[in-house]
Amino acid sequence: MSTTSYRSKIASAKLTDWVEPSFEDLCGISNSSFAPQTKPSGLVRRQQKNKEHPLFINSSHSEFQKTKRSKYFSREKSSSQIENDPWVVKYKPETQTELAVHKKKIEEVEVWLKAHAVQRQPKQGGSLLLLTGPPGCGKTATVQVLAKDLGVQLQEWINPILMNFRRDDVKNIFDCESSCQMFSSQSQTGLFQEFLLRANKYTKLQMVGDSTETDRKLILVEDMPNIFYREPASLHQILRRFVQTGRCPLVFIVSDSISGDINQRLLFPKEIQEELSFSNISFNPVAPTSMMKVLNRIATSETNWSGGRVAVPDKTALELLCCGSSGDIRNAINSLHFSSLTDSSLQRPNKREKTGHKPGKLSSRAKQKQNLEKSLVKQEHLQAIGGKDASLFLFRALGKILYCKREPATESNLPRLPLHLSVHERDPLLVEPEAVVEKSHMPGDLFNLYLHQNYLDFLTDIDDVVRASKYMSTADILTGDWNSRAALREYSASVATRGVMHSNTARAYAHCQGRVGFKPLHKPQWLLINKKYRENCLAAKTLFSNFCLTSLCLQTQLLPYLALLTNPMRNQGPKIPDHIKEALDVPISVSELQNALKSLKLGSAPGNDSSDCFYPRHWPIAPEETFLEIET
Template identity: 25%
Template sequence: MAHPKRNNKWCVPSFDCEIINEPLVKRTKREVNKTIEELDKTLSNYSFTQNNFKRRKSETSLSKLLETCEPKKLSELVVSKQKQNEIFNWFQYKASNRQPSMLVLSGPSGCGKTVAIKLLAKENGFNIIEWITPIDQMEDENKHVIRQGDKFEDHVIRATRYHTVLGNCSKQLLLVKDLPNVYHEDHKGFFTLVEKYFQMGKDPVIFICTETGNSRLMQTLFAPDVREKFGIDLINVNAATQTAMKNMLKRVSGVLNSIASDMLHVSQQHIDEILSNSVGDVRSAVLNLIFISLKVPERYLKSECGVREETLGLLHGVGRVINPKKESDGDSSKFVHDPEEIAAFFQSQSVVFVQFLQENYLNTIRTIEEATVASDILSLADVLNSEWRDRNLGKVALSYCIRGLMLTNEKPVARWNPVRKPRDTHSNIRRCLVTAETQWYESIIKPCMKKTNEISITNKDEDMEIIIEED
C-alpha cells in the first residue's frame, strides 16, 4: 500500500499519527545570534509586562480609593448613635408603611449624611434610586427640549409609584442630593410637586440638604410651616466630632496602606496633622490624608534652595495672626510671617478661618481701643463673606482680616492661649432672623386679611336682608 504524499508544511493536523522525519536546517552563526537577540528582547518585554501587572494590583484611582474607604458597617459611621437611631426609627415607622413619606436630612458638608442613609437603607431592606441632575439639555422622543422641573417631577412620581425590575429588594426609596436649580427660584412649582407626590406617590423620598453660608434652601423650600403642612420629617446631623474623626482616620489609614502601598504611606504624623486642621468634614479629611501621604521622589521634595516648602496648619495660622511677631528692619520693623503667605494657605476655607479668628482674637489684645478696631475689621469681613455671589470677595475678606488684626495688635499679650473652636451660632442666628421676619410679615398681613373677611361677611348680611325684604 502506497503511503500518501507527506505534508511538508509546518502545520500538521492533530489526527495525523504519522511521524514526520524532516531533515534539520543548518543555520549560520549570524542567524543564530540574531535569533538569540530577538529572544532576549522578547523576554525583556515579558518581564516589563509582568512588572506592570504587579503594579496594577495596587490601586491608583482616586475615586476607587475613596470608594474603598467608605464605611461598610454601621459601627464605622462618623454619625452619632443618636442620629443613627433617629434615621432607623424613621425607616421603621414612616418609610415601611407603603405610604408617601418625606425626610429632609440636613447638616454641614462631609458629615456622613449620604453614607449613613445608604447603610441604614440597606439594613432595612430598601433599594435606593438616586436622582442626578443632568448637565446637558434633556429631549423627548420628538427632539423637543424638556424642562428640568418637568423631568424631575416625572422621575419623582414614577420612581415612588412603580418598582424597578433591576433591584433585589422589595422596598425602594428615592434619594435626592442635587435638587434642580429651577426650584431655587420657583418655590410654588416645588410645593405643587410635593402636593402631587403626596397624592400619587407610595415610596419614601429623602432630600439631603447641605448647610452652607450661602444656602437658603432650608428657609425657603423646607421652612417650618411647609414641613408642618405636608408632614415632612427633619433630622439634622452635626459635624463629625474629634473622636469620630480620629477613629475614622485610623481605619482609613489601614485600608490605604494595604491597597495602595506602592504610591502612598499613611503615618501617625499624617493623621495628627489632619486632626489638627479638622473642622468636622470627613470627605475633606480623607482627601487631604491621601495627598499628604503620597510617596514623592526626593528630587521633587526640595525646591531650588534645597528646603522643603512649609505646610501651615489651621491652629498655627490662627496663632500667627492673633499673636504677630515683628523683627527690626533698620529704622522700621516688619512682620516675621508675611500676611499674604498666611492668607494663601487658607483661601479654600476663608470663612472657617475668619470664624476661628472671631473666637480667639480677644485672648491677645491689651486695650479696649484695639479690641474695638479689631471687632470692626471682623464685622466687615463677616459681611463680605455672607450672601455674596462673587467668590473672590472671600479672598479679599480673608486678606483684609489677617492684615487688619496683625496691624491692630501692636503689643500682644505674651501668654499661652489655647485656640478654641468657633461656636455654631450662625445657623441659629439665621433661623431666628427668618422666624422674626416671618412673624413681622404675619403681623402686617393677618390684620388686613381679617378686615377683608369682615367686609365680605357684612356684605353677605346686607344681601340676605335685601332678599328677605323682597320676599
C-alpha cells in the same frame, strides 16, 4: 468561527482599544452582547438613543445607568480593578459600625426610616425627611448603609444631562416611516415629577444580585434639579401632591455651602417644612477621632495589601490630613490616597530639605526648630495636594480675634523693641488675623461691624478701649468711600482686627492670658438700624415722590423740617399732641407720617393727590419751586 462572532470580536477589540480603562468593567459584556452586529436602522438607532433618555431608565440618567452598571458589575471586579478604584469607593462603609458618623445621628435616621419605610401604615401618605450638614460628612453613606440594613430599596434621582439637539434628531422626529413619534425635550420640573410618579408607583428595575424579597422603598434626592433654585414654588407644589399621594418616604439631602444653609432656606423654608411636616436631621462634620480611625484603618490595610508599594503617611501626617479636611471624610480619604502615591511625577522636590544642613550635633532648641519647620513643610506639602478650604464659623472667627491668644516669644522670632517703644511690646499672635477674616467668608467691613459690637466686653482698661476705638475709627474711614471700598476692605479688616488685638494689654503676653470665660457674642445693632434706615428712605421717597429729592435729602432736609413744625414756638397753629410730635420725629414710617399730617390738619402728603395737595403754612417754598430748583 462564524463571521458574526468574528466581526463582533473585531468590533469589541476596537471598542476596548479606546474605551479602556474608564469602561473596562463593561467591556466583558460589550464584547459579547452589546457589540453592533449590523448597521442599526433608524428605528433601532432611535431605540438605542431612547435608552439614554431619562424616561426610559429608572433613575432618568444615562450617567446613572453607567454608575448602576458599574455597581452591578463591581461584584465581578478583578483584584486589579479593585486596586485601581479610588479609596473612597474601595473603603466605602458597608455596616453601621464602619460609618464615621456619630452613633446618635445614625440612630435618629434609623428610627425615622423604621417608622416611615419599614413599619408604614397603609394610608400614611408620603413622608418627607431633610438631611442637612456640611459636604462629605457621610449623610448619603448613612442612608445607603441603613437602607441596606433595613432591606429598603433605594431609588435615587440624578439630574439628567440635557441632550444636545442634533440635526439627526429633527429628521428622526419627523420621520414618517416611524411608528412612534417622540419629541425628547421636556422640562426639568416635568422630568422630576414623572420620576417621582414612577418611583412611587413601580418597584426598581431588578439588577442581578438585588434582593427580591422587599417591596419597601425609599426615594432619595440629593442632586436637586437646578430649576427649583430659581422656582422653589414649583418644588413645593410637587411636594404638596407627593405628601397626599406618596406611598413611600422621600429623603432630601442638602449640603451646606460656604455661605451656610442658604440652599436649605431657599428650597425648604420654615413654613413649607411646617406645612408638609418635614422631619429634619442635621449632621455635623466628622469628628477628628472618627476620621483618624478611618484613615488609620485604610493606611494599615493599604500597607499590608500593597507590600510596601504604597507609601502611606505616618501618624503626624494623618493628623495633619485630618485637620486640613475640616470634617469632610471624602476629602480626607482622597488626600490620603493622593499623598500615598509613589509616582515620582507627583512628588515635588523639597528645596528646603535638599539644601538642608549637614548632619552634625544640633542643640535641643535648633532640633525643636527643625522639627517645627519639617512639620510645617509637610503640612504645606499635604495641603497642596488635598487641603480643603477650611472655613471658620463666624463666631469662632470672632473668638479668635477677641480672645487674642499668644505664644511665648523666643529671641529668634521676635527682635526686641527699643526702650521708648516698650509699651507696644507683645508676644507673637497664635493666629494670623487676615487669615481668620478670610476664612469667615465675610466682607472685611461686615466683620468689623461684628467686632465693633463685641470688643468692649473683652477689654478691661479704659485706655485700651480708647486705643481700640481709634483703630476701629481708622478702619471705618478706610471703607467710608464706596469708590475704594472694595479695594480697601481687607486693609480695613486688618487694621480693626490687629488694632483690637494689640490694644488688649491684659492679653499682651502668653503668660498673662487668664481665662476670660464665656462671653456671649452679639449681632451688630448697625444691621437693624440700617434696615430701618432703608425702610424709612423708601417710605419717604414714596410719600414725597413728586419732590424728586434723593432719600438723603429727604431724610436730612425735608423730614427734619417737618419735625421743626412740631415746635410750638414756631408753629402758630393748634397745640400738637405728644404722640404726633413723636411721630414726626425722624425716623418715621409712611403711615405714621400720613396720620400725623392728617391729624395736624396742616396738609396731606404733598403730591399724593393734586386736588388736595397743599402744604403746611410754614413751608419755606412751594414744592413745585423745590422741584424747579433741583431741575436747574
